[in-house]
Amino acid sequence: MNIQWFPGHMTKAIRMMEENLRLVDALIYVIDSRAVFSCNNPLFDKLIAGKKVLYVFNKCDLVKEGDLSRWCASFDEQGKTYVKAVGTSGDCSAIVEGLKRVASDKLARFGERGAKVSVRAMVVGVPNSGKSTLINAMCKRAGAVTGDRPGVTRGKQWMSVGGVDLLDTPGTLWGKFTDESVAKHLGYIGSIRDEVLDVEELAYAFLEEVSEEYSEELKNRYALSAVSENTLTLFEDIAAARGFKVRGGEPDLARTARCILDDFRKGRIGKIMLEKPKTQGLVLKKKG
Ligand SMILES: Nc1nc2c(ncn2[C@@H]2O[C@H](COP(=O)(O)OP(=O)(O)OP(=O)(O)O)[C@@H](O)[C@H]2O)c(=O)[nH]1
Ligand SMILES: [Mg+2]
Numbered sequence: 001m002n003i004q005w006f007p008g009h010m011t012k013a014i015r016m017m018e019e020n021l022r023l024v025d026a027l028i029y030v031i032d033s034r035a036v037f038s039c040n041n042p043l044f045d046k047l048i049a050g051k052k053v054l055y056v057f058n059k060c061d062l063v064k065e066g067d068l069s070r071w072c073a074s075f076d077e078q079g080k081t082y083v084k085a086v087g088t089s090g091d092c093s094a095i096v097e098g099l100k101r102v103a104s105d106k107l108a109r110f111g112e113r114g115a116k117v118s119v120r121a122m123v124v125g126v127p128n129s130g131k132s133t134l135i136n137a138m139c140k141r142a143g144a145v146t147g148d149r150p151g152v153t154r155g156k157q158w159m160s161v162g163g164v165d166l167l168d169t170p171g172t173l174w175g176k177f178t179d180e181s182v183a184k185h186l187g188y189i190g191s192i193r194d195e196v197l198d199v200e201e202l203a204y205a206f207l208e209e210v211s212e213e214y215s216e217e218l219k220n221r222y223a224l225s226a227v228s229e230n231t232l233t234l235f236e237d238i239a240a241a242r243g244f245k246v247r248g249g250e251p252d253l254a255r256t257a258r259c260i261l262d263d264f265r266k267g268r269i270g271k272i273m274l275e276k277p278k279t280q281g282l283v284l285k286k287k288g
Contacts, residue, residue: 013170014043020167023120025103026052030125030134033057036071037275038185039126043174052102055082056095058130067273074277087133095138096164120165126191127171135159135166185274190265203257206264207231210272217270
């Protein structure tokens with residue numbers, strides 16, 4: 001699959017992040033729990049070097065607890081500090097606490113002198129991972145603009161909450177995907193604008209990847225009598241089950257594709273984790 005887009009405003013976003021780096025004590029690195037590996041943006045490596053980082057496994061309502069705990073174990077092994085979150089639940093106190101933990105040096109240093117000080121953090125992550133939603137939940141008000149599509153946040157936005165100042169940033173991707181499954185996974189989770197994607201190809205790839213492990217979920221979601229091993233047949237069965245037809249009675253695959261992707265993104269098919277870690281190093285989960 002050939003995924004291309006013009007990352008012009010992303011270059012600008014990265015520059016803005018670099019310029020603001022000296023203003024912050026820590027980074028909050030927001031990850032979509034369904035694609036932990038693919039949410040790792042190589043462009044952030046330079047940003048996080050030498051900074052305190054709190055990783056947030058967001059959207060953990062969309063994955064199974066047991067699957068996520070494997071990622072937690074992997075992060076523990078790597079000595080990374082993380083918290084789990086559901087931005088849409090509105091309760092993000094764990095992030096504020098986590099942030100105070102990673103910035104404890106600064107707090108202790110100023111505390112000794114009796115000074116009141118706030119922790120300043122920049123919130124980074126791929127588009128649509130839920131950065132603005134988390135900030136709003138932490139601040140308990142809708143100040144940062146959110147939306148169920150990538151590229152909602154454009155400029156920089158500072159928000160404050162009890163002892164913490166947060167800088168929202170635009171979701172950022174990198175110029176070239178070296179691994180095709182990373183590109184696909186970012187497409188499935190809605191990090192890449194659908195306008196630059198072939199949604200039919202993307203939905204087909206999604207079905208091909210998950211249909212074996214999540215056959216029960218697909219069967220239930222689309223009221224199928226069976227989940228075909230042939231992906232095209234499965235695609236057409238879903239179109240038929242939904243009654244999506246073009247004139248002449250042929251299955252409307254474009255509409256079906258949008259429906260499948262939308263269902264996955266909103267968690268309506270079930271709790272689907274696209275990538276799982278191995279004890280040693282990170283590997284992508286692939287069918288077959
Ligand atoms: N199910 C679920 N949805 C979430 C969660 N957090 C955020 N969302 C949804 O994810 C979508 C993207 O949220 P945003 O906060 O706009 O994401 P963002 O990272 O700021 O996106 P950009 O600004 O485009 O980079 C919205 O539809 C949110 O409602 C979560 O924990 N669970
Ligand atoms: Mg945003």
